[in-house]
Amino acid sequence: MKNKIRVLRAERKWSQAELAERVGVSRNSINSIENGHFDPSLSLAFDIAEAFESKIEDVFERDPLKRS
Amino acid sequence: MPSRRKSQSPIALVLLAVMVVAPLSVIVSIPWLKEQPDGVVFLFSGIAAAATILAGFFSAILHDRTLDEWERSNARFSSQWGWTTGAALVALLLSLPPFRDFFVARAADLADVANPDDTLVILAFTFGFAAVVMAQGICTMLLAIGWAFWKSRDSHDPS
Numbered sequence: 001m002k003n004k005i006r007v008l009r010a011e012r013k014w015s016q017a018e019l020a021e022r023v024g025v026s027r028n029s030i031n032s033i034e035n036g037h038f039d040p041s042l043s044l045a046f047d048i049a050e051a052f053e054s055k056i057e058d059v060f061e062r063d064p065l066k067r068s
Numbered sequence: 069m070p071s072r073r074k075s076q077s078p079i080a081l082v083l084l085a086v087m088v089v090a091p092l093s094v095i096v097s098i099p100w101l102k103e104q105p106d107g108v109v110f111l112f113s114g115i116a117a118a119a120t121i122l123a124g125f126f127s128a129i130l131h132d133r134t135l136d137e138w139e140r141s142n143a144r145f146s147s148q149w150g151w152t153t154g155a156a157l158v159a160l161l162l163s164l165p166p167f168r169d170f171f172v173a174r175a176a177d178l179a180d181v182a183n184p185d186d187t188l189v190i191l192a193f194t195f196g197f198a199a200v201v202m203a204q205g206i207c208t209m210l211l212a213i214g215w216a217f218w219k220s221r222d223s224h225d226p227s
Contacts, residue, residue: 029136
């Protein structure tokens with residue numbers, strides 16, 4: 001799953017730790033998700049989108065190369 | 069937005085202390101236990117074992133509540149492969165004479181026996197190890213079945 005977390009964070013000048021605190025997960029979680037190494041649950045994906053006040057589809061999109 | 073992550077509670081520290089103190093008390097008491105009747109030994113070590121297991125069980129529950137999904141995935145991956153690797157490693161070590169000799173020597177030392185039967189000691193250890201692995205396999209299977217039933221139950225939603 002691809003995402004725009006890095007861009008959205010940069011726009012708000014948030015660190016990974018700050019986003020993690022807002023969403024209620026560890027910084028490692030945010031780092032792994034942001035780098036595409038870990039796909040979040042639907043619930044966490046909604047929480048991240050909500051933190052950015054965005055729609056989930058504006059933050060995450062399916063990676064066509066990784067369809068399972 | 070408030071954080072969903074929970075910090076370790078003082079209860080976790082108490083449970084950790086129990087997990088350390090209970091087995092240590094048995095090890096420290098070995099000289100005294102050797103002079104006691106079997107009933108006292110079984111009672112003492114049984115209470116220590118039960119305390120350790122219960123503390124470990126509740127500690128695992130408390131710890132699990134502090135994890136997020138990334139950390140749970142990490143724990144699932146590492147425990148799944150860690151247990152398997154560890155079990156394979158013990159099986160491998162059991163076939164190596166230096167490890168077997170060391171184990172027999174330690175058992176003889178603790179039991180205060182001058183010339184122990186090597187085969188008997190190794191067989192006892194192997195059966196104990198096999199029992200643990202089998203029990204883990206059975207418990208894993210039962211929990212997998214239970215989990216599948218729980219997650220497949222009907223919804224109470226009237227719609």
